[in-house]
Amino acid sequence: MPDWTYHPLRGIAAALLGPRRSRLAALRALATVGSLPGGGGLIARGFGHRHPPAHLAGTVAGVAVRNRLGAVVPPGVARDAVRALPPVGAGFVEVAPVGLADVPAVREAAEGRRVPVVVHAVGPDAAAVVAALAGHVDAVRTEADPAALHVTSPLVAPAVDALADRAAAVLATPAVLVAAGPGWFARVTEAATPTEPPPSVRDLGLDPRRWPAWWWGLLVGLGMAGAGLGAAAITLGPVLLWYDREFLGTGLDGLHAVNHHLVHFLQHDRITMAGTMVAIGVLYAGLSVGGLRQGWGWAREAFLVSGWIGFPSLLYFLGHGFVEPLHTAVAVVLFPMFLVAVHRRTDRPRWTVLAEGPESVRRRALVGQLLMVCTGIGLFIGGVVVSAVGLTDVFVASDLEFLGTDADALRAANPRLLSFVAHDRAGFGGALMAAAAAITLLSAWGWRRGEAWVWWTLALAAAAGFLPAVVVHGTIHYTDLLHLAPVFVGIALTATALVLSRPYLCARPVKVRDPARLP
Structure with missing residues (x-):
């Protein structure tokens, strides 16, 4: 489990x-998933972990390792540790102390291992342990390794300092992992990664073919936010454009004649959709400037997942037969930019790791992170429900109560009316899922001390998404409590999460070290 569930729920x-x-249950849960086919990769991806930098590779007890950051565990938990710790960032596992009676447990633990397993044999039977484990583990030593540092502090800085010596290996003791949580490996790896300063706008040049991924991503975000503001302006102004009137075969007067609440109902759907589009734009801009520009690989994946959910929702028109020209034009313009943004990878780390602050502040921020992830998941479920309703029944019970009619009456008044409303509904559901995916992944992967852009991105996206929805419902007097309950719950969770995490995300402490130029 990640730190944002481990610490708040511990x-x-x-x-x-x-x-x-x-x-032990937490370790067993990770081990169970990690032992499944593809489970280790799922944990690593789910936690936002990536490959360690090349300079952390080396040897431990004569065995080559990709990461000199590992863990030392007793034989009793070795089986679970060997399966659980590599996906969260351990480059090797040392089992110690091992006596002759522990040999069967160590053999079982080493089966199917994904990283080297080193054994420290002790006691009068050490030679017998070496013979019994030959061929079953990667190395067995009987003496202490002077190059292996067993850290006893959960702080990141001592481990980073030790890893600066390329001949040294760092092992986290069980006490360290219990105190720090499973995210300790990733935090140490990130702090030990050489970085360089992030680029600025002045570095772009005039040739679009040379523009970096973060700039294309920013353009997508600005375009999405602009489209949302344009949709809001249309909704608050003429409401219907020429192609809307052509599809319906009528205008506002005709809709008023069908039902005097119908125009307000359409406005409430479209304002909510517009706010969600602006929120997506804010999220994409934040992921681009704060994430892609600094070389965070997880930012690209969050952008990629969200976009591949949002852009295909244009195909919802296949379910209702109404193709909106402006919606299509926005997608046609922005989708190629999105493809360029996610195609161009940023290989050079450009982030700045800040020194750790008070642990109590981090713990409160982890509670906020958990709440924010839950909010994102809840919004995604809401988007799925809205999409399903838009593609099937179109209305929920509270909608029909507000309108004071039923779907059959509306269909009888205008055969195309339900398809028109369904288009708005399903489109909003797709946009909500895209925004929710970005919120969930940004919250799960981006929580680091001093990353103020994460806080501001989530805060501005929440304001853009929630406030228009609340205001428009109040303005048209669509105030069904059950209908609005998810919105108010989302606001409460988001506000609480942002309050708890602000001192951590927006901190400005002294850096662990100055950025080092990559060769």
């Missing part, structure tokens, strides 16, 4: 299972 789990059993 107290509850300890109260239910006891401290030791709860820790």
